[in-house]
Amino acid sequence: GAGVSQSPSNKVTEKGKDVELRCDPISGHTALYWYRQSLGQGLEFLIYFQGNSAPDKSGLPSDRFSAERTGGSVSTLTIQRTQQEDSAVYLCASSPRLGQGLDTQYFGPGTRLTVL
Amino acid sequence: AQKVTQAQTEISVVEKEDVTLDCVYETRDTTYYLFWYKQPPSGELVFLIRRNSFDEQNEISGRYSWNFQKSTSSFNFTITASQVVDSAVYFCALSGYFGNEKLTFGTGTRLTIIP
Numbered sequence A: 001g002a003g004v005s006q007s008p009s010n011k012v013t014e015k016g017k018d019v020e021l022r023c024d025p026i027s028g029h030t031a032l033y034w035y036r037q038s039l040g041q042g043l044e045f046l047i048y049f050q051g052n053s054a055p056d057k058s059g060l061p062s063d064r065f066s067a068e069r070t071g072g073s074v075s076t077l078t079i080q081r082t083q084q085e086d087s088a089v090y091l092c093a094s095s096p097r098l099g100q101g102l103d104t105q106y107f108g109p110g111t112r113l114t115v116l
Numbered sequence B: 001a002q003k004v005t006q007a008q009t010e011i012s013v014v015e016k017e018d019v020t021l022d023c024v025y026e027t028r029d030t031t032y033y034l035f036w037y038k039q040p041p042s043g044e045l046v047f048l049i050r051r052n053s054f055d056e057q058n059e060i061s062g063r064y065s066w067n068f069q070k071s072t073s074s075f076n077f078t079i080t081a082s083q084v085v086d087s088a089v090y091f092c093a094l095s096g097y098f099g100n101e102k103l104t105f106g107t108g109t110r111l112t113i114i115p
Helices: none
Strands: A005-007 A010-013 A019-024 A031-038 A042-050 A053-056 A065-069 A075-079 A088-095 A111-115 B003-005 B010-014 B019-021 B024-026 B033-039 B046-052 B059-061 B064-069 B074-079 B088-095 B109-114
Touching (some): A010 A019, A019 A088, A019 A111, A031 A075, A042 A065, A075 A088, B003 B088, B010 B019, B019 B109, B024 B074, B033 B074, B046 B059, B046 B064, B074 B088
Parallel strands (some): A010 A111
Antiparallel strands (some): A005 A019, A019 A075, A031 A042, A031 A088, A042 A053, A065 A075, A088 A111, B003 B024, B019 B074, B033 B088, B059 B064, B064 B074
């Protein structure tokens, strides 16, 4: 079946502009995660959704970052007033099971964000 | 706090040699999960294995094997008879249990297989 998809694959923006990154999880997966991969920070967790609610937002680096999930499916990560340090690959992952411990997270191809 | 250490930044071996990637973790959780992911040059993270903290049995899947030792907080990954297609960055990761499932990643080991 189809894997996690993300769009756009690449995004170049100017400092100060807002960007939206989209994630389409694997069909039926209830949990959705956003991570960021950058040279300086490695792979770091941003936010976790269970259904449409976000019980863990602890990784969002500042209030310029927000995310939502609608219909228990698609998620959008929004970065307002982008800064050069926001340049990174933003990865989305989904996992199939609700509660009862952990199921494996499957990753999408990522969105490479470059802030000029 | 959880922490994963992959001390080997880069490893190069000649094709057909065996290679072991090290992973050491820290957690206060009594129940947790350990993972290995592969990131080939294409960039997508590919899941390889998940182990829970209750199960210390070693696992073998084809040329891949994993050695989980709770006593040393290690979860090492061995590739036997390496191939050029094994060239990638390999990440070890740790998560908690119910309600704490976010992955904490190590910094990765870049493996290059020389033909």
